[in-house]
Amino acid sequence: MDSKKVKRPKSLKEALKGKLTESEMKLLGRAFDYLGEIAIIEIPEELHHKEKLIGEALLKVHKALRAVFRKSGKVSGEHRTRSLKRIAGSGSAETTYKENACAYHFDAEAVFFTGRLSTERQRVSDLIGKKEKVLDMFAGVGPYTILIAKEHPETKLTAIDTNEAAINYLQKNAELNKVSSQIITLIGDASEVASELKQKFDRIIMNLPAGCSGHIPVAVKALKKKGIIHYYFFSSTTEEAKEEVERVFSDYNSKILKIKKVKPYSPRTFTFVADVELSR
Structure with missing residues (x-):
């Protein structure tokens, strides 16, 4: 009997060597999201017939993975969710993902979540002042809210979030990270809910680039006499992004503190953030 251990491939390219051609590997690209014990990958239609092969290769490369899902x-939709197809492994798309010393439990098919904003979320948390009151208008499962609560x-x-499933996970994640006492959660349309709030805020996070x-x-009405909005949006260039921010806030006494490209969204479009200070 051969007692030698099977060597684990170091990369997906190594795992697929001899199974995919070089042109197929280029077509596959590197659009993988690792969220705890699951991976979500984008596979072009031309390679759908090899999706199981690709998924099983990912499982071989990453020991911690339980399942691989294809987008x-x-x-789409009001809750910004997407359909997933499991192509390797077992179980659902429910997972626990760790980021910036916080843990987030969620179902990747029931809520929107991306791990590609980790650095941006930490940047915003680093800006928080002592005893600030913060409104997260499109909170999802709480990656901004919980990080800020834990660090401050x-x-x-x-x-606030319109997706009841997201708010339910946010509440569970607040307990998981021991910050429940700092957070109020509300379900509904962000504008409708925020307009009914009597409290005013030092800072508002608006992470809904599509609208x-x-x-x-x-x-703006929910801010104190002086406050900051972190406004996320799509644009192609920094110049166009600046024009967009100036247009959106043209009716207000505002000052652009920073405009930053956050991450790619499509080949010619990026997610940007503008830190805008408003006063009245």
């Missing part, structure tokens, strides 16, 4: 639809124990946060500009008027 089978675009992010004196901060009070209000988190948060329409919520700006309510967000």
